[in-house]
Amino acid sequence: MAHDAIIIGAGMSGLAAGIRLAMFGKKVVILEKHSIPGGLNSYYQRRNFEEGGVRPFDVGLHALTNFIKKGEKGKPFSKLLKQLRLSWDDFKLHPQTHSVIHFPEAQLKFSNDFELLESEVHQRFPHQKDAFAKLATVVREFNELDLSLGYQSTRAKLATVIADPLLLEMLLAPLLIYGSAWEDDMDFAQFVIMFKSLYFEGFARPEGGVRRILKLLIDKYAENGGELRYRSSVARILTENGKAVGVKLDNGEELRATHIFSSIGLPETAMRVDEGHFATQPRVGKMTFLESIFVFDKKPTDDATIVFYNNASTYAYRPATHYYDSASAVVCLPDNYERQNTAGEGTVRVTYMANYRQWADLVRTDYDAKKDEVAESAKALIKKIFPTYDAHLRFTDVFSPTTIERYTWHKDGTVYGSIDKTRDGRTPVENLFIIGTDQGFLGIIGAMLSGISMANLHGLMEAPQ
Amino acid sequence: MNQEQVRQVVLNIISDIAPDEDMTVLKDEVSLREQLDLDSMDFLDIVMELRKRHKVEVPAEDYPKLATMASCVSYLTPKMQ
Numbered sequence: 001m002a003h004d005a006i007i008i009g010a011g012m013s014g015l016a017a018g019i020r021l022a023m024f025g026k027k028v029v030i031l032e033k034h035s036i037p038g039g040l041n042s043y044y045q046r047r048n049f050e051e052g053g054v055r056p057f058d059v060g061l062h063a064l065t066n067f068i069k070k071g072e073k074g075k076p077f078s079k080l081l082k083q084l085r086l087s088w089d090d091f092k093l094h095p096q097t098h099s100v101i102h103f104p105e106a107q108l109k110f111s112n113d114f115e116l117l118e119s120e121v122h123q124r125f126p127h128q129k130d131a132f133a134k135l136a137t138v139v140r141e142f143n144e145l146d147l148s149l150g151y152q153s154t155r156a157k158l159a160t161v162i163a164d165p166l167l168l169e170m171l172l173a174p175l176l177i178y179g180s181a182w183e184d185d186m187d188f189a190q191f192v193i194m195f196k197s198l199y200f201e202g203f204a205r206p207e208g209g210v211r212r213i214l215k216l217l218i219d220k221y222a223e224n225g226g227e228l229r230y231r232s233s234v235a236r237i238l239t240e241n242g243k244a245v246g247v248k249l250d251n252g253e254e255l256r257a258t259h260i261f262s263s264i265g266l267p268e269t270a271m272r273v274d275e276g277h278f279a280t281q282p283r284v285g286k287m288t289f290l291e292s293i294f295v296f297d298k299k300p301t302d303d304a305t306i307v308f309y310n311n312a313s314t315y316a317y318r319p320a321t322h323y324y325d326s327a328s329a330v331v332c333l334p335d336n337y338e339r340q341n342t343a344g345e346g347t348v349r350v351t352y353m354a355n356y357r358q359w360a361d362l363v364r365t366d367y368d369a370k371k372d373e374v375a376e377s378a379k380a381l382i383k384k385i386f387p388t389y390d391a392h393l394r395f396t397d398v399f400s401p402t403t404i405e406r407y408t409w410h411k412d413g414t415v416y417g418s419i420d421k422t423r424d425g426r427t428p429v430e431n432l433f434i435i436g437t438d439q440g441f442l443g444i445i446g447a448m449l450s451g452i453s454m455a456n457l458h459g460l461m462e463a464p465q
Numbered sequence: 466m467n468q469e470q471v472r473q474v475v476l477n478i479i480s481d482i483a484p485d486e487d488m489t490v491l492k493d494e495v496s497l498r499e500q501l502d503l504d505s506m507d508f509l510d511i512v513m514e515l516r517k518r519h520k521v522e523v524p525a526e527d528y529p530k531l532a533t534m535a536s537c538v539s540y541l542t543p544k545m546q
């Protein structure tokens with residue numbers, strides 16, 4: 001029997017869209033390629049030889065952005081709670097302590113209280129006090145959710161407000177690396193989303209990490225009668241007379257539906273539609289990353305949650321020219337959120353910008369040796385940033401752009417998707433819609449809001465049958 | 466349903482959508498948006514819940530008629546006979 005909607009991908013956006021459609025009686029099936037959910041924000045585990053049992057790891061999620069306090073209204077997170085009928089308490093959020101933007105000339109701290117960043121800017125850049133206040137006002141008054149907006153360069157727009165290039169680079173660094181599909185710049189609407197979600201609202205970590213969020217979504221989806229199939233990889237999107245009518249799976253099975261929502265990316269979706277529908281193939285984004293995960297025998301001595309490290313006065317946000325770029329990194333300390341255990345092992349994650357092509361071309365033995373080289377570089381950086389942290393290393397894991405490609409389905413291991421976005425979710429194929437990264441809302445909260453708003457717009461608001 | 470029952474139907478739906486809102490102080494003649502933390506996504510939910518629970522269809526061009534509690538009641542009562 002035909003479905004009302006097929007959703008490709010059980011990541012944050014697919015699950016959120018599924019909940020909305022199932023909640024209002026639509027017959028929905030989510031097709032997930034892997035045996036676990038999450039997409040770009042998923043998880044895995046490794047045996048713990050020291051203590052028996054396993055160590056759980058998250059991929060993707062460093063932090064949940066868009067933190068709100070219980071009862072706060074009118075924010076992206078509060079909209080999401082209402083739309084998915086979830087409660088704030090369900091997330092068991094632990095707010096960050098503070099994070100640091102670490103450049104050679106200066107450091108800026110920020111926390112979930114915007115006043116900290118303001119006072120840091122006033123102290124280090126007293127001549128930019130008014131400019132920074134003006135920037136905050138521009139951001140506050142900008143309607144980033146307007147689906148009709150086109151691309152606007154953030155650097156061009158910021159140059160008219162922030163005169164000090166160092167301050168501009170420092171403010172941009174975390175926002176670029178936490179969400180820009182474009183090299184060295186980002187769309188201004190996305191800058192505003194990121195500025196609000198990182199600097200106005202801030203970071204938190206759900207207890208248990210990404211697993212908690214995924215369980216909440218999957219339970220809510222099942223409660224509303226939604227169907228979720230794992231190990232179901234979509235090979236083709238079927239069309240008739242220019243309209244999407246269903247999908248064909250790798251195993252040959254065909255499913256039909258009146259609406260198809262794809263979270264696998266715009267280029268990846270276009271590749272699965274017969275030629276002629278998309279006038280041009282959407283471009284694949286080049287930004288991809290390498291992450292080293294270290295488990296030490298004790299918790300970090302520094303109390304920062306995330307350090308955005310850069311060793312120059314300008315911030316280069318572009319694919320590494322040689323495998324990986326150790327000139328900048330995101331160093332994430334997932335133990336440093338408030339009200340977490342202080343005993344036990346400590347985890348440090350170091351993320352570098354990478355070059356997909358070079359990693360994809362490595363033969364196996366060279367690949368492993370290159371990963372060891374990355375781990376050594378990341379360890380040296382941890383020593384440099386936290387010189388007093390004298391813990392013993394117990395476990396190391398490194399994932400590369402090819403790992404990301406294998407697990408997320410995103411071509412070339414791109415993390416923030418295509419540089420071509422479809423803000424209203426429409427594609428040249430009728431009844432085929434894009435949700436998630438390539439619709440253009442960012443982060444975990446953004447991905448869920450993308451699924452919600454596209455399901456609302458294209459799946460629920462149409463005239464009743 | 467009479468007008469009082471229709472009012473209760475709308476109240477029930479809003480309290481399910483926005484459980485943190487205090488509905489006891491709601492003024493019927495004042496815009497719901499001004500008094501409660503409701504956005505366009507929440508209004509869609511009111512419409513969807515009316516369809517799901519009471520089989521009442523509210524076409525998009527009639528959404529403005531849901532602006533206040535009083536206008537909801539006068540618009541919906543004839544539809545819920």
